[in-house]
Amino acid sequence: MKAEQLISSAQNPKAKHLLALQQKSSLRREEGIFVVEGLRELGHCIDAGFEIDSLFVCPEYCAAADSLNLPCPTFSVTQKVYEKMAYRGSTEGIMATVKARPMSLSNLNLPEQPLIVVLESVEKPGNLGAVLRSADAARVDAVIVCDPLTDLYNPNLIRSSIGAVFTVPCVACSSEECIAFLKEKNIQILTAQLQDSKLYYDTDMRKGTAIVMGTESTGLTDTWRKAADAHIRIPMLGRLDSLNVSVSAAILMFEAVRQRNEK
16 A cells, blocks of 8 residues: 555644544535544445545554555545544544445345334434444344434444444435335334333334434434334333433334244
């Protein structure tokens, strides 16, 4: 790997632009460019077919830099500048700007009896990232984010998902669009809620299923409650009445996995 230029100042236009992409979702949307940091995350991104726009490497932190041979402009970054550019400080020493490739519902290539996770208005990128990690582990066919309050290329989401945002098909759309899509595909809608619900392990998840989760603070809107084919709940035996959305999603996903692998 041969660097085209050494970036030794945080005032360098490319360094400033990368930092702005990290911080501003509006700029990411406007330019169709986002930032990936870390070897593992970048590897998943490349494997998923995303096009790398530019590569930034800090040789002091990235021993594997010489093994990379990507057809894109490559820049060497001093340790001091890298620490200012990077979302995670001094770790791993490699970052890239990547061309966005928005997915739509019509792009989803689903199997005959898909397992889908739907998240409505999840606000925290870290929660969404954790859900995506579980979705990857459970081999979920898609994650659909409805009425999102964070964009899918938020650097904290990419970091917390450890790149699972690239390994799991992930679509953002409105709740109305998602409901119409699920109904058209004859995929049952199971909403996770405490009211008017039955225990999750008493519900058949072997057929095409969408598990729908809301925010921890307000839960699901009536739009989803009314569209549901069944309401399910996780038994709460303590004094609290809620779990973190990523924990709840993982429990429900792996119940579907258990049922589908049951002899």
